[in-house]
Amino acid sequence: MDPRSEVVLRQQQFLSGKVLLINAPADDLAQALPPNVSVSIWTWNFADHQYFEQQRFDTHFSVEFPKAEFDQVIIFVPKSKELLSYILHVVTSHLPQGQSIFLVGEKKGGVERAAKQLQVLGKTLKLDSARHCQLWQCVLAKTESLKPLRHWIKSYKVQVNQIELEICALPGVFSQNHLDVGTAILLPYLNNIKSGKLADFGCGAGVISAYLAKLNQKNEIYALDVDAFALRSTELTFHHNGLDLDQLRIQAVTGIHDAPPQLDAIVSNPPFHQGIHTDYAASEGLCQQAKRHLSVHGELWMVANRFLNYPFLIEQQFGHCNTLADQQGFKVLYAHASQ
Secondary structure, three states: OOHHHHHHHHOHHHOOEEEEEEOOOOOOHHHHOOOOEEEEEEEOEHHHHHHHHHOOOEEEEOOOOOOOOOOEEEEEOOOOHHHHHHHHHHHHOOOOOOOEEEEEEEHHHOHHHHHHHHHOOEEEEEEEEEOOEEEEEEEEOOOOOOOOHHHHOEEEEEEEOOEEEEEEEOOOOOOOOOOOHHHHHHHHHHHHOOOOEEEEEOOOOOHHHHHHHHHOOOOEEEEEEOEHHHHHHHHHHHHHOOOOHHHEEEEEOOOHHHOOOOEEEEEEOOOOEEOOEEOOHHHHHHHHHHHHHEEEEEEEEEEEEOOOOHHHHHHHHHOOOEEEEEEOOEEEEEEEOOO
């Protein structure tokens, strides 16, 4: 069991009624809580959502608060300070005064900083400190009027050759404030991509998806991500740039194995973080499984940190891997399938 969940269980006597777990890890906490606690889950991680569905819990995969009433909420601190600000605002716009908000997180994950964000909302008490984690309780002293989602968007401009885009990113989405170096290096090479049915694996705020849509209005773009905030950001980016939403297929995935078949190309600046922890499973899976989702002459375009051994993994599947660029600590990798 996740150590954060263990700390919650140590103080389970504070819990009762309808309790919403927000951003909870995929473990046995919900099953271990006492019978007087009715558990629901709000998550933006599709893999966690699927886990809780399999456990037959009431689970909501969304960027928005579930359409239900709750007596208490437990927030598992997200990595992003901006995302926590959004979550706290949404919670205080749905809970009445006097209800309890619990906040749990790892010390190295910023729980003490997060507790300061909590303290402005009401009387706050640290209930426990164990397993390198802390659990805080806040009795809500004020409520807020819900601000629309567009209030939380950060936007920035991207220009590559003759194509200009304005990127819209919600809290917690990768590279929310500016274009990241890896994607900036990759984009100019995509002018040579095969047209058709294209997947952007780990779409984030939709930079690659929108660029591919701009390159050719006939391209069919599959924006794939595990994160609901990323998927919604990509949709917002398309809408803001006047791109044809009929070109866009938004799809929540847990890995490349969930991608559609017979793709003409897969493009990716692959993710390698789960919360505060480094996790290369998704990107390594992409290298090892991409070919089975490509058409006969389909292509893989990828940018990755120079130190990662992805060329070797790609060569094992495709028989080759071309390095198109090696700059600023990143490599642009290319491979194509053949009969």
